[in-house]
Amino acid sequence: MKWLIAVLTAFFQALLPWVAKQSRPTAQDAAPDQQTRDKLRAKVRKHFPVVAFVLPILLITGCGVRTVYVPHGTPVRLRETIKDAKVWVKDADGQVIAGEMNLPEGWYCLPVDDEE
Secondary structure: OOOHHHHHHHHHHHHHHHHHHHOOOHHHHHOOOOOHHHHHOOOHHHHHHHHHHHHHHHHHHHOOOOOOOOOOOEEEEEEEEEEEEEEEOOOOOOEEEEEEEEEEEEEEEEOOOOOO
């Protein structure tokens, strides 16, 4: 076990100075040349009107999800297949057990009363 600790210690002592050197910012990273700066500013100016127009529309409309509340006991029809839906089923003895099944598109779903 001591030899493993010695190997890991030597490895990290050699690795850490290299990582520290690589993580230091350089003058090139901190200050791009004038040509690169001008290109980036031109792209921002070119696309600013589109972003300024589209962004408020996206923020106002939200994600576009609509929730419809259905009265209790009303059947609903599935619009798409639901894979591996967790369901309660009765076995041969009439005992309710947990199961999974695919509910195909077009099936109707209806809540079951507690007494059934």
